[in-house]
Amino acid sequence: MSNKFPQIKKLIIPAAGWGTRFLPMTKIIPKELVPILNRPSIDLLVDEAIDSGIEEIILVISTRKQEIMKYFEPNILLENELKSKQKHELLKKIRKTNREAVIRVVYQYEQLGLGHAILVGAKFFNDEPFAVILGDDLIQSDVPVTKQLMNMYAKCGSSILGVQEVEENDLNKYGIIIPKLDEEKNNNFFEIKGAVEKPEIKNAPSNKAVLGRYIFNYSIVKHLEKKLKNLEEDKELDIVDTFADYMKEEKIFAYEFEGIRFDLGSIKGFALATIHYALKNEEIGGDIKSHILKLAKAMG
Ligand code: G1P
Numbered sequence: 001m002s003n004k005f006p007q008i009k010k011l012i013i014p015a016a017g018w019g020t021r022f023l024p025m026t027k028i029i030p031k032e033l034v035p036i037l038n039r040p041s042i043d044l045l046v047d048e049a050i051d052s053g054i055e056e057i058i059l060v061i062s063t064r065k066q067e068i069m070k071y072f073e074p075n076i077l078l079e080n081e082l083k084s085k086q087k088h089e090l091l092k093k094i095r096k097t098n099r100e101a102v103i104r105v106v107y108q109y110e111q112l113g114l115g116h117a118i119l120v121g122a123k124f125f126n127d128e129p130f131a132v133i134l135g136d137d138l139i140q141s142d143v144p145v146t147k148q149l150m151n152m153y154a155k156c157g158s159s160i161l162g163v164q165e166v167e168e169n170d171l172n173k174y175g176i177i178i179p180k181l182d183e184e185k186n187n188n189f190f191e192i193k194g195a196v197e198k199p200e201i202k203n204a205p206s207n208k209a210v211l212g213r214y215i216f217n218y219s220i221v222k223h224l225e226k227k228l229k230n231l232e233e234d235k236e237l238d239i240v241d242t243f244a245d246y247m248k249e250e251k252i253f254a255y256e257f258e259g260i261r262f263d264l265g266s267i268k269g270f271a272l273a274t275i276h277y278a279l280k281n282e283e284i285g286g287d288i289k290s291h292i293l294k295l296a297k298a299m300g
Contacts, residue, residue, distance in 0.1 A: 010128060010130040052146035062107065179192055195240040
């Protein structure tokens with residue numbers, strides 16, 4: 001099949017937030033560097049992007065969080081040390097984190113919301129479609145979720161939101177989509193009519209939440225710019241704020257991706273992700289499992 005639509009090569013990871021739910025730790029450590037086992041969570045997200053075929057990642061951070069980029073720069077002293085000690089496997093692991101060639105850091109000097117972060121990042125793109133990964137959403141899947149969305153983009157050429165059903169109690173934590181007609185029934189890829197940011201539970205238009213994966217055609221940028229110009233004081237620019245205007249010109253689709261998603265924006269989500277990855281880890285999985293079973297039995 002020839003490619004009718006441009007290939008997605010660029011991606012934005014907004015990571016400028018304060019991480020207030022993780023205070024006091026985030027006083028000194030950016031949340032993105034907190035590990036799931038032995039890897040900072042941001043490393044797993046960068047891998048998702050690269051495994052999906054992304055060639056350039058724009059990391060949108062605040063000036064307080066420059067350590068994040070240090071993780072992706074070579075550490076020659078460490079590499080020499082490992083080389084001299086013949087620790088080849090470790091050396092390979094360390095070198096895999098040298099991602100300077102694909103990651104570009106961009107500073108978000110004002111914290112004006114997700115829409116603003118995306119705008120800050122997209123300024124470096126030239127009329128190309130791009131993907132977005134949010135740092136709070138870690139998704140474990142066989143096919144990387146960004147790749148799943150890219151496969152859908154190749155079919156339709158429209159902007160796509162990655163969605164999944166969430167519990168009723170959580171509907172007020174996310175952007176919730178309004179499906180078009182009954183299209184979403186028995187269908188994991190469908191057009192939407194709109195989305196509402198963090199609705200009251202009783203007013204939620206569906207049970208499908210946007211969970212930190214997006215593909216946008218570049219035309220979203222002009223709508224973000226327009227909304228930013230008219231942003232009221234003390235308000236943030238949410239990406240969903242642009243959808244109504246955008247959809248007067250172009251369609252937006254939702255794709256119910258496959259994968260287990262962890263909310264790294266909450267301590268509970270972080271703990272669950274850690275347990276999940278620990279249980280799946282070849283080296284320690286067995287021990288972790290017997291510990292959990294023993295503990296669960298003792299707790300009754
Ligand atoms: C952001 C988006 C929201 C989305 C969520 C996914 O909210 O604004 O639409 O559902 O991420 O994690 P935040 O969690 O940054 O408040």
